[in-house]
Amino acid sequence: MESRNCCIVFIIFTLVIVQAVGYDTELFETAPCDNNACFDALRGALGDCSCNVDTIDYFNNVKIFPRIQSLVSKDYFRFYKVNLKKECPFWADDSRCAMKYCHIKTCAKESVPGYANGYNNDNDEAPAMKYSKEAQTACSTDEDHNPDLGYLNMTISAASQFEIAKWNAHDSALENFCECDDRDAEAEYVDLSLNPERYTGYKGSSAHRIWRSIYQENCFRPRLNPYESFPYVLSSDLSNLCLEKRVFYRAISGLHSSINIHLCSNYLLSEKGVGFAAPPEGEWGPNLAEFQRRFDPSQTHGEGPNWLKNLYFVYLLEMRALAKAGPYLETEEYFTGNPTEDEETREAISNMLSIIYTFPDHFNESSMFNGGSQAAKLKNEFREHFWNISRIMDCVGCDKCKLWGKLQTQGLGTALKILFSSQWDSLEGDPEQGKLPVRHKANKRLQRTEIVALFNAFARLSNSIRQLEDFRIMLR
Template sequence: MAFKNYCVVLVTFAIAVVQAVSYDTELFETESCDSNACFESLQGALEDCTCNVDTIDYFNNVKIFPRIQSLVSKDYFRFYKVNLKKECPFWADDSRCAMKYCHIKPCSKDSVPQYADGHDDHIDESPATKYLKETQNECMADDDHNPDLGYLNMTISPASQYEIAKWSAHDNALENFCESDDRDVDAEYIDLSLNPERYTGYKGSSAHRIWRSIYEENCFRPKANPYSSFPFVLSSDLSNMCLEKRVFYRAISGLHSSINIHLCSKYLLSEKTAFAAPPEGEWGANLVEFQRRFDPSMTFGEGPNWLKNLYFVYLLEMRALAKAGPYFEHEEYYTGNHNEDEETRQAISNMLSVIYTFPEHFNESSMFNKGIQAATLKKEFRDHFRNISRIMDCVGCDKCKLWGKLQIQGLGTALKILFSGRWDGGDADPSVGPLPLRHKSHERLQRTEIVALFNAFARLSNSIRELENFRNMLR
């Protein structure tokens, strides 16, 4: 009888574990503990970095957070062009969020700045522009020029055009870490201020499948992992991975943690139940939900490590902003409103001057520098991340998809700056500060990449600030 009871207990435990790992970070359905366990280990040095958590907390909360939040409220960063109608390329889109909080509030055409009307990208700086027929006039005519004798055959066969398009696609794939859909027919501008990132009620098998696909199919995993059924890589197993693969995992894990913090800090506390209640319900911090997602007792001890990864990806994106700082300082940030554009440029310059002073940026120079193997690893690194960007089209909640695509593109833009080689100078040591500005046409970023990067960094900054609020609630 004792043996039978033992078997029953063992089977019950096994079922509980299987059910637990079949969810995203929702590992247990028990009530969270009333302790400060989430933050007891969230201190000291960060792995693969040279600074500690406390230093980042102060730097972000006091110096960066107010600046970046003010910056992304500017018109240039408030409107993000994206295609939310793309089909999921990996599985049937069998679950769509029907809750009203999942829906996107479209912005009126009149509210979008002038750059949306035929000025959606940077001004063409090519010298060839002045020789176009449209730019010529009678005063520029040359009497000695014979159009017939100087005729240049510009005809390109359809087959050649197809091949050239493939060349261009190949070149872009070598440097871009995610796919951009802002030029798609179905792409449209979204006012981010009307669609804040917060809890929408999107959960269940569809939501869990997104993160499981990211972790199990696209994140690098240690060769020997006894916890293969667990979608996350245990921190104790990260030592079995090379630096580049650890960086990839910590960046994705940190972004995941940041998104979870956003949902916990902007949680639907109550629907509209009274005449005096807010029209869209009451939103605020949910401490129980935060503990359920990060408390060590409910995450196999991994919650604090996930929070540390948030700081890691924060440093990574901040380093990208510093590395491409001179480029960003020379951008025009055109919206058609001269005063607004000038304020944006000044705000960019001010924030970058603060970022330059941070003494311990993420150091990318130690990565991908071991010959042929490094080149192969970089390609895998890039391909895995591009695949994750495609998974974002499988998200069944439009508002979740919007912010998922934006933050993935922001992180992808940071990786492009750090590892494509375009922004590398003679000395890649982060301690030397910003790298010199070279050829702007060679370093060109699309408007959506810039918008995504700054908004993604703002989201990470907001998450670190929200951690301080949860600390105070626990105290």
Template structure:
């Protein structure tokens, strides 16, 4: 009897201590799920002197809002791209996996007068002439319609360009290149997945990224613990590609089709789009990425600093551009917005330091050549993406990063002691390069901003 009473007393004591421990626990120290904190990054960014919380504050408060207002300007919203170029490496006829997008411009009275003669029948009717408005098409549907006036203005912009020297594969030349309004074709989840999408990234990592010597793995992603066995230039290349990949995955998680999650009509052409935390966890949590997800997120900050440094280095050049579209008032506003953005970027204390790379020896020059050729191959791989919208944004962001690398490691901007550009012909940027560079940093900036949203959702 005494033993039974003693056992009851012990059990009560244990329960009481647990309750007291719970109520006395300081606020904010509750036990979390293992992956609840994986995106709460801190400390110094690899290969840089800057800390993550410094970049978060700088981007979210100063850079992100400026880019959001700049990138809606006409000069930056039209991007010329060739989406019909065949894949040079393999035969691929894959398409987006989901078919929920509504076909636009189904009715004749909905098509602008200047575009009626150019509209393709497939965008209006089925082959038998019946209205196809209610049928589903690819979720990655690309709206390539631009008004007649915009087409004429674009021809003037092209004549206004006096560019040379291209780092990436040419996008704007050729009969198959066309201007796309980026505001009508936002980057978001398209359902493009499966073997086709995996093959794109597998080819980029396994065949075009530098790998640790004397190692071989079918895993395309290099384990962070082995990166230090590679030289600085090789690590920079991998971190830049990994950061770009992470940024794209954040965009898809932050702009996800939610309609089917809430029982809404999937025939709605606009759908309901927004952040989907489970998709973000799948792409980045340690449990689903063999512990590498948080490192990939850190690489996002690294590639952001690379492109930020390129903008700072090219600032005297970019400040002298006219940003010509034919609309004098908007052109002036665009130029002032660029100057304001660059003035803020130049004050940032810890840009990426490109002067530590490719120093001195013939071996360094050889490595620099390989660096460039690897990246050019990656821009070619974008022609193998089986979803038009994914291909568009893949091309734009790789060209933007390629333009940043061209600025950092290509020709030189010839400045005098006062910081003025002596000779514009020493290095020139084409309009498409400037558009892709600013839109690419805009995508990275958005990723860092959205990453903070996902942190709040996890809390």
């Protein structure tokens, strides 16, 4: 009898140890369960806003998705200028992805539509250059003009010019949420249509370190969760964060979820197809098992459905930024050198924005960062944390992953700039049209690369929500 009781105690002890170890293993190690658990909790209110999942599903899949996908196929949005050669500023990492699917195809600037005719005309002149001797022109050629009486000393020393440039960079940095490296000497144009976002095989310690650094070092945390290899904030702990910090975490989590969905929906199923009709670069398509491993509650300590809700949350946040900047975006030229293409792009922008204005439950950013000096300090921390995340993207060892990581991070950073920079504050509203007039100045406008990133990032979120419907059908 005594030996039997010892056996029972031993079995119970073993089960407890196994369960404890299971919680502390790497994420996504166990086999997924074959059920619809990923979507069981993906319904109802999102939290931190008045919207719900079903409203966004219908609005995106029926109204936004077809429009935004058509829009980003336009020449203006196809070409993205980026520097993929920056070294990682945080750690030494030579773990480059050697697979052929990690590489990207860049294009010469001369091949970008309209480049030779002023495509890059939104690159502002360096602030110090306007004071150089070469930039000065004669005030007048009139005979009555007396140069001695009208003399104005325009000389500025090289040291002063350097300081002026630093002042300008400092002022710009106060409004930006991420690095813009399109003016770097090593920046190149990339045709996004030739480099689709998909699973490249980039994984392991290098890939894990990217997201672990983002979550553990750059997201606001109420406390460390009890699972050592699980860097995410538990949803049960989010209520211990203020609204601003919750918004930050949920935006990053939603971006991460969106990227994971892209990888699952465009997965390398086989490197060599069968038959003459097989694509030369392998067969790509949805991988349901991979999707379940990344989002099923049994594989994610119950967090998977909450991560999917965060996707809807960041979608709502970026859509609000488009609505807020809508009147400004409708006045852009979207120049590519092809008048017909440019006009079609402007019409497509106007059409999509008119749909966005009608959305009934926009995110309300005015409830954030209110409260004097403490709010200002928190806002600065918010910006600095996101700035660090944009720099972490230079540590990604796969060029294609880095390209899409930088683009989507810059797109979200541009949305945050629109929502939380004073230059974009509304003067008054128009309740009948739903438009949100925005105060902007000629020297404070968005750069071309920011606009390209903003729309492409929103298109990626829209695509992720649409792909969820496909995975939902497959699970049925």
